Amino acid sequence: MFRAVAEHAKRHPGLIPQFFFICLGMGGASLYLIRLARGPHVTWNKTDNPEPWNNLDPTYQYKFVAITTDYKNLKKEGPDF
Numbered sequence: 001m002f003r004a005v006a007e008h009a010k011r012h013p014g015l016i017p018q019f020f021f022i023c024l025g026m027g028g029a030s031l032y033l034i035r036l037a038r039g040p041h042v043t044w045n046k047t048d049n050p051e052p053w054n055n056l057d058p059t060y061q062y063k064f065v066a067i068t069t070d071y072k073n074l075k076k077e078g079p080d081f
Helices: 002-011 013-037
Strands: none
Touching: 002 013
């Protein structure tokens, strides 16, 4: 498959940026999916810790980008279980 891409790129040099951006997009999407799968709200092992989100600190930043929320000044709202 890589040989076919290289042959097409040699014959049509205008395809090189298209191949580059397709690979860049696929790589970025893969990294983002890996980041989502490793988040605190995902449980892969239900026998060890079925609710891992209860162990998080109240100042933990859940969002990817939090523009208006200052997580350092948050206070815990609720009891410890």
